[in-house]
Amino acid sequence: MLLTHAETVALALSFKVSLVGVTCSLPFAIGCAWLLARTRFFGKPLFEGMLLLPLILPPVVTGYVLLIAFGHHGPIGRLLDAAGLSIAFRWTGAALAAAVMAFPLLVVALRNAFESVDRKLEHAAATLGAGSWRIFFAVTLPLSLRGLVAGLALAFARAFGEFGATITFVSSIPGQTRTLPIALYELISTPGGESGALRLTLVAVVVALVASLIAAMMLLRGGTRHEAEA
Amino acid sequence: MIGLDLTLARGEFTLELSLDSDARALALFGHSGCGKTSTLLAIAGLLHPRRGRIAIDGHVLFDSARRVDLPPARRGLGVVFQDARLFPHLSVRDNLRFGMPRSAPAAAFDDAVQLLELATLLKRKPAQLSGGQVRRVAIGRALLRQPRALLLDEPLANLHREARAEVLEHLRGLKRELALTTILVSHQPDEVSALAEAVAIIDDGRLAALHAGAAFSALHAPPWAGYVSTEPQPAR
Numbered sequence: 443m444l445l446t447h448a449e450t451v452a453l454a455l456s457f458k459v460s461l462v463g464v465t466c467s468l469p470f471a472i473g474c475a476w477l478l479a480r481t482r483f484f485g486k487p488l489f490e491g492m493l494l495l496p497l498i499l500p501p502v503v504t505g506y507v508l509l510i511a512f513g514h515h516g517p518i519g520r521l522l523d524a525a526g527l528s529i530a531f532r533w534t535g536a537a538l539a540a541a542v543m544a545f546p547l548l549v550v551a552l553r554n555a556f557e558s559v560d561r562k563l564e565h566a567a568a569t570l571g572a573g574s575w576r577i578f579f580a581v582t583l584p585l586s587l588r589g590l591v592a593g594l595a596l597a598f599a600r601a602f603g604e605f606g607a608t609i610t611f612v613s614s615i616p617g618q619t620r621t622l623p624i625a626l627y628e629l630i631s632t633p634g635g636e637s638g639a640l641r642l643t644l645v646a647v648v649v650a651l652v653a654s655l656i657a658a659m660m661l662l663r664g665g666t667r668h669e670a671e672a
Numbered sequence: 673m674i675g676l677d678l679t680l681a682r683g684e685f686t687l688e689l690s691l692d693s694d695a696r697a698l699a700l701f702g703h704s705g706c707g708k709t710s711t712l713l714a715i716a717g718l719l720h721p722r723r724g725r726i727a728i729d730g731h732v733l734f735d736s737a738r739r740v741d742l743p744p745a746r747r748g749l750g751v752v753f754q755d756a757r758l759f760p761h762l763s764v765r766d767n768l769r770f771g772m773p774r775s776a777p778a779a780a781f782d783d784a785v786q787l788l789e790l791a792t793l794l795k796r797k798p799a800q801l802s803g804g805q806v807r808r809v810a811i812g813r814a815l816l817r818q819p820r821a822l823l824l825d826e827p828l829a830n831l832h833r834e835a836r837a838e839v840l841e842h843l844r845g846l847k848r849e850l851a852l853t854t855i856l857v858s859h860q861p862d863e864v865s866a867l868a869e870a871v872a873i874i875d876d877g878r879l880a881a882l883h884a885g886a887a888f889s890a891l892h893a894p895p896w897a898g899y900v901s902t903e904p905q906p907a908r
Binding site for chain 2: 562563565567568569570571572580584585
């Protein structure tokens with residue numbers, strides 16, 4: 443099964459957009475997941491609900507909100523344009539859309555992973571002189587590694603398959619914003635595009651399967667709960 | 673010198689404890705649920721008293737009147753928890769080094785490893801250790817923190833007879849060789865007799881008596897005999 447040049451470009455772009463999107467959202471997702479797992483604050487349910495919005499809203503709505511905020515006439519878009527960092531109708535915009543759509547999955551997976559770490563181990567680390575950052579990086583994060591990898595795999599798969607928000611926000615520009623799902627949609631809508639659509643469908647299924655397999659292996663192998671060794 | 677004066681509420685249970693002891697090794701002795709572990713956790717900074725004062729060897733760790741409440745990381749205490757709490761993802765070596773201050777002499781690590789006979793275990797993960805070995809690593813980790821005081825919460829609980837004897841022997845060795853203020857929580861008289869110089873008997877969150885030296889024999893006689901556990905140590 444050989445892909446055409448246009449299909450290969452769309453596939454490579456999807457990988458680039460997903461990788462950059464998920465990588466950039468990771469620090470924010472870690473911060474939000476830690477806040478949800480380890481702190482109590484006023485308005486926490488509202489905060490949690492806001493984080494999950496991209497999972498619930500129609501993707502077109504999310505894409506339109508991104509367009510309003512980051513488009514050439516949007517408040518953030520104008521600032522980015524002035525700084526020469528325009529993202530509207532560029533692959534970086536597609537990466538932002540992918541990051542926003544995958545963000546809730548990453549937060550949920552990380553939150554569960556952090557909550558599975560026995561807090562007694564963090565308390566033990568505190569009595570050994572460790573401050574909050576050291577406790578997080580030396581104890582909590584390493585013990586959450588399986589959940590982190592599972593979350594990354596699921597978020598990558600979600601970003602890879604992102605369609606609605608991307609086409610609404612950055613349209614379909616070959617080599618810039620025409621990711622694999624958008625290319626697939628165009629092939630389906632074009633007479634004679636069936637074989638190309640089938641090839642891209644197969645690729646999409648394989649990527650999703652590999653991601654699910656990684657997530658399942660991480661979450662199931664050896665369990666996810668880390669308790670103090672006694 | 674250990675000075676405790678604290679009021680601590682945990683649900684419906686209220687701990688109101690006030691004691692001063694100049695013993696280098698003090699045992700908190702009493703029934704399960706009498707408040708001895710809560711006292712130890714309050715000293716470690718993991719529970720927050722409603723009011724009171726906690727001072728060890730002149731260092732004030734908590735003083736509600738002066739709004740002093742040092743975080744656990746700054747109390748400079750070595751804590752050996754009943755459930756050991758070794759970090760499962762780290763080797764024995766890395767567990768031991770976790771709390772070592774940068775200023776600690778290089779020989780301190782080797783000394784602790786030798787004292788607790790841990791040399792052959794350094795590369796193992798906690799899951800690969802026996803119950804007695806886990807306790808020895810936990811003790812070594814607390815010691816390498818270079819603490820101003822050592823807090824031991826039932827260090828021999830849930831160990832089978834051989835492991836219990838092994839860990840007790842090492843704790844006796846530490847008592848002999850290190851001049852370290854120690855607070856021990858226990859409900860086992862033999863443990864208290866071997867490791868403590870004074871014993872505070874706690875009953876329902878209050879100090880019932882404070883004994884020193886030869887008065888330990890009182891633990892086996894009325895009225896304190898009732899505090900002594902008659903349950904056999906569970907085998908592991």
